[in-house]
Amino acid sequence: MLVDLGAIVANWRDLSARHASGPVAGVVKADAYGLGAGPVARALAEAGCRHFFVAQFSEGLALRAALGAGPMIAVLGGFPPGADGGAGLTPVLNGPTDIAAARAAGLTGAILHVDTGMERLGLNAAELAAAGDLSALGLRYVMTHLACADEAGHPLTALQATRFAAARAALPGLPASFANSAGLFLGEEFASDLARPGCALYGINPTPGRPNPMRQVMRLLVPILQIRDIAPGTTVGYGAAWTAARPSRIATIAAGYADGYLRALSGRGTAFVEGQAAPLVGRVSMDLITLDVTDAPAAQVGGMAELIGPAQTPDHLAALAGTIGYEILTSLGARYRRRHSPA
Numbered sequence: 269m270l271v272d273l274g275a276i277v278a279n280w281r282d283l284s285a286r287h288a289s290g291p292v293a294g295v296v297k298a299d300a301y302g303l304g305a306g307p308v309a310r311a312l313a314e315a316g317c318r319h320f321f322v323a324q325f326s327e328g329l330a331l332r333a334a335l336g337a338g339p340m341i342a343v344l345g346g347f348p349p350g351a352d353g354g355a356g357l358t359p360v361l362n363g364p365t366d367i368a369a370a371r372a373a374g375l376t377g378a379i380l381h382v383d384t385g386m387e388r389l390g391l392n393a394a395e396l397a398a399a400g401d402l403s404a405l406g407l408r409y410v411m412t413h414l415a416c417a418d419e420a421g422h423p424l425t426a427l428q429a430t431r432f433a434a435a436r437a438a439l440p441g442l443p444a445s446f447a448n449s450a451g452l453f454l455g456e457e458f459a460s461d462l463a464r465p466g467c468a469l470y471g472i473n474p475t476p477g478r479p480n481p482m483r484q485v486m487r488l489l490v491p492i493l494q495i496r497d498i499a500p501g502t503t504v505g506y507g508a509a510w511t512a513a514r515p516s517r518i519a520t521i522a523a524g525y526a527d528g529y530l531r532a533l534s535g536r537g538t539a540f541v542e543g544q545a546a547p548l549v550g551r552v553s554m555d556l557i558t559l560d561v562t563d564a565p566a567a568q569v570g571g572m573a574e575l576i577g578p579a580q581t582p583d584h585l586a587a588l589a590g591t592i593g594y595e596i597l598t599s600l601g602a603r604y605r606r607r608h609s610p611a
């Protein structure tokens with residue numbers, strides 16, 4: 269897997285240029301959406317990114333080790349019981365219990381998460397009012413998260429802006445963090461002191477239904493293990509699910525659903541060999557995929573087949589599999605070697 273750190277940094281700069289009201293963080297949870305949190309965050313930090321978000325405390329510890337002291341590393345899921353701020357991580361307080369724990373521990377500098385319509389994590393308006401005076405907590409930001417920013421004109425998005433404005437008014441002077449990737453394309457109401465994009469950094473379209481404004485950042489190349497010639501009427505793979513209609517050349521490549529190449533892509537995905545299309549045939553196995561390379565004469569044993577790249581983006585594969593590009597990226601398996609080109 270080739271990860272183009274320069275393209276990720278360029279995407280971060282593009283998003284930064286769209287957000288004049290404050291800096292743009294890097295959301296690098298889930299190993300930077302599968303692309304390698306350490307190298308990705310280091311490249312962003314070198315480009316000037318000073319704020320990072322992960323989901324879990326353990327991700328935060330690993331990221332601190334990778335980045336060293338300095339940048340803010342916020343843990344969206346909050347701290348586990350008993351964890352302290354020793355590693356210099358910033359917890360997100362997601363509810364009244366978290367606030368009580370922070371007060372009891374004398375923990376300061378956290379981010380307060382208010383819920384404005386996701387109903388997942390965060391204090392609702394009543395809980396925020398009941399929380400009373402939060403000034404002793406020395407909060408860094410108040411944040412909220414958009415539920416439908418990628419669906420143009422969804423009524424909940426405007427409602428969330430109104431509710432977040434009310435929460436901010438109740439916490440005067442506290443910096444705010446609002447937009448995710450899609451939110452950065454929604455306009456002024458969604459601007460804040462810190463944007464939190466993830467997917468757009470990694471080339472996923474933050475404006476579904478419109479042309480993708482982001483650069484593609486990765487290519488997934490898999491070695492061809494074998495090529496065989498089969499006669500018409502021969503079936504390929506589990507369930508004998510595909511039958512050759514003509515004399516065919518079948519290439520077997522070294523990836524499967526155990527590597528996150530979804531089994532739902534059986535008979536739907538396409539690989540590319542030196543730019544020549546080679547459709548998937550038969551079912552995706554755990555560790556192997558079979559391709560029809562009859563019309564891809566460049567295919568040879570020891571060569572590479574591209575499963576994800578500019579010709580077949582994560583968003584495109586997601587559409588074929590009935591999912592979202594996020595899931596395609598975060599499913600990328602641990603067996604792939606991630607090679608990061610310098611930024």
Ligand SMILES: *Cc1c(COP(=O)(O)O)cnc(C)c1O
Pocket residue numbers: 295297344412413447448449450464465466467468
């Ligand atoms: C994942 C996440 C983000 C980033 O969302 P994208 O849609 O990938 O830009 C921002 N904020 C929170 C709270 C998240 O969970």
